[in-house]
Structure formats: structure tokens, C-alpha cells
Amino acid sequence: MVIAVLTYFLKPEYFDFIVKPSARQVYERELKKTPQDLEQWKSLKQLALKDSITTSESYSEFVQTRIESPFAAGYWVNVAQGESVFATIAIDTIKPSWILEAYDIQGKLIQTARVTDSSLALQIINDKHQRLQIVLQSFLEKRDSTQLKIYKQPLLDFPLPGKSNNAIKSFWGVARDGGRRSHEGNDIFADRGHPVVAAADGRISAVRDRGLGGKQIWLQDALTSSSHYYAHLDSQLVTTGQRVSRGDTIGLVGNTGNARTTASHLHFGIYKSGGAVDPKPYIWQIPIPENSTEMPFKSRGVGFGLSAFMHQQPSASSVSLRTIYEDTLQIIGNSNDWYHVRTADSLAGFAHKSVVRLIEINSSTH
Ligand SMILES: [Zn+2]
Known part of the structure; x- marks a missing residue:
């Protein structure tokens, strides 16, 4: 010991x-x-x-x-x-x-x-x-x-294979039934019969045909401790209790339930113990x-020109933090055409390459 x-x-x-x-x-x-x-x-x-x-x-x-x-x-x-x-x-x-x-x-x-x-x-x-x-x-x-x-x-996984963000046409929180309720899911549009896949590994907890959702499937997902709700299906291809893997086809897109007067789409919802949550970040x-490109690099630079501003993001449309005209800057890296810089008082941000003049740190050689 x-x-x-x-x-x-x-x-x-x-x-x-x-x-x-x-x-x-x-x-x-x-x-x-x-x-x-x-x-x-x-x-x-x-x-x-x-x-x-x-x-x-x-x-x-x-x-x-x-x-x-x-x-x-x-x-x-x-x-x-x-x-x-x-x-x-x-x-x-x-x-x-x-x-x-x-x-x-x-x-x-x-x-x-x-x-x-x-x-x-x-x-x-x-x-x-x-x-x-x-x-x-x-x-x-x-x-x-x-x-x-x-x-x-x-x-x-995105619940409709081959589809992406732009197929989501109705988002979380939009008013429904003249404002009496709010949309508790995302509507993802596709032709009738388009496959609907399990967005995660899980177990089918219910296969139903009733109410607003029409033909619907509920999937229990351990990864996110939630239940996925797939609604308005044209057909259901799984049974209650079945184990499914991410990407398995579980049903086909349709317009059953209260979607019968609309174009066919999947209503996708996520329910946690506290209720419905916005599914968008889960699938977006x-x-x-x-x-990033490799730009010329020195550990110091100086801001120059009338548009010498430091921005919050590597983009001209992002928030401008302050002028860096004639400021000596520590160059940290570059995100494409923007240098990631830090001022003498330790404020970090981005300066476009056109407003930064790189300098040698050892000015002993005149
Ligand atoms: Zn919906």
C-alpha cells in the first residue's frame, strides 16, 4: 500500500x-x-x-x-x-x-x-x-x-426517404381549427404510396385507424425517450409489438383522417413524458x-480600409461588432474568406480578408 x-x-x-x-x-x-x-x-x-x-x-x-x-x-x-x-x-x-x-x-x-x-x-x-x-x-x-x-x-432519420426539409410545408405551432388548437407536428408532403420509414430503432406501440390522424402508427424510441406519431397513412405495414430498425418501411403516405380533403402527407409528431415537442430539429x-480553404497566414494582422469591421459570423450580413481600423489583431484561423481574429482586449470575431493586412510578428529586421 x-x-x-x-x-x-x-x-x-x-x-x-x-x-x-x-x-x-x-x-x-x-x-x-x-x-x-x-x-x-x-x-x-x-x-x-x-x-x-x-x-x-x-x-x-x-x-x-x-x-x-x-x-x-x-x-x-x-x-x-x-x-x-x-x-x-x-x-x-x-x-x-x-x-x-x-x-x-x-x-x-x-x-x-x-x-x-x-x-x-x-x-x-x-x-x-x-x-x-x-x-x-x-x-x-x-x-x-x-x-x-x-x-x-x-x-x-428523415421519415420519408428521398425527401428533405423542403417537403415540410407545415410546422409546429401553426393554428388549427380556426385557432382552437395548435399544430403539434410537422406535415411532410409526398405522393400517395411514398414509403414512411422508422426514424429510429424502436418498438411499435400502437397501430390504429381513428380520429384526426386516421391510419396511424406509434413507435417507442429509446434513444430520445419519446413516442413517434406517424399519421394520415394510406397503409400500415407493421403490427403492434413489432421491433423495427431505423430506416425500415413501416407504412405508406396517404390522406386518411382529417387530411382526407388535403394533398397526401405524413403528419409526424414526437411525444415525450411532458407532452408533444417540436419534431423539426429531430429531423431537419x-x-x-x-x-475551409487555406488562406495565407501570419499570427498578426492589422485592420485597414473604411469597411474594417469585425463581424460576429463569417458573413457580411451578420452582426457587426465594432470597427477594427488600425487595430492589431491576433489571427486565429480562417473560415473561407474570413479571418477569425481576436482584438487586443480579447474580443473575438471575423474580419473579411480584404480588410486585414498580415504582418510579421518579429519586426527586428527593418
Ligand atoms: Zn399535421
């Missing part, structure tokens, strides 16, 4: 299989030998957590780290109930020199990215509305560049972002 305790203090890594430290804790243990580096590393994490970038639903960035300017940035993601969040960076080694993590709004670590085939990847299965922060930080002594992607994906198709 005494030996074990001594060994722990001498070689804590021998006990990792019990303690299961995070990638950050392992790296910080190495940095303890050089306290200044540890301080710098920790302050960079604090800087990343303070960051003001809120990503779109599908975001990519080319990031580079320099010895003189180690990479640390934070990315807020607004997640709806029914969406999962993915964050990946491309790597070509099993010992990446990056740490990629997700934190909740209180700053509590939720997940550290794991090494997969050729990436370091986070996947957060989320079934509530929340705001998460993705933090990417490079090891201090490394010089590297990589592609960062942060995007959301629906938890469920979001493209996986392409790699």
Missing part, C-alpha cells in the same frame, strides 16, 4: 487506468515541470472560454498554431432539443497535439474528443435546448495546422461542412 501511494506520486501515469484523467489533465501533468508554461496554458484556456464566437449550424475553419502564438479558441453552439453536436479536427497521428473539448454553459466539461480514423472527434447526443461551448487548444510546443468542423445533425437535415 505504501509502495502504491509512493508510486502514485512518483508516476501518476501508472494509475491512469483507474483515475481516467482527461487529455487536458495528462498534458497539464507534463507541463508541471515548467510552471510558466503551465500558467500560459491555463490562461489560454480561460481566454478560449471567454470567446464570443457563436457558430452557425454548419461551420468549418482552417486553424494554424505558431510557437509564438499557440492556438486557443472557443465556439458557442446553440443546440435545440433533438439535435446532436459534432466537432472534429483532421489529424494524421494517433498522438494529436490538440485538445478538443465541449463545456456546458456553467463551464463544466462534458466531453473530450477521442481519436478516430483520421480525426479527433466529439459527438454530443443532445436531447434538450442548451448552449454548449467547444474549446480547441493546441499543445504549446507544437506547430501544426488542421481543419476544424463544428456542426449539428438531427438525432433521427443539416449539411456536413466542407473543409
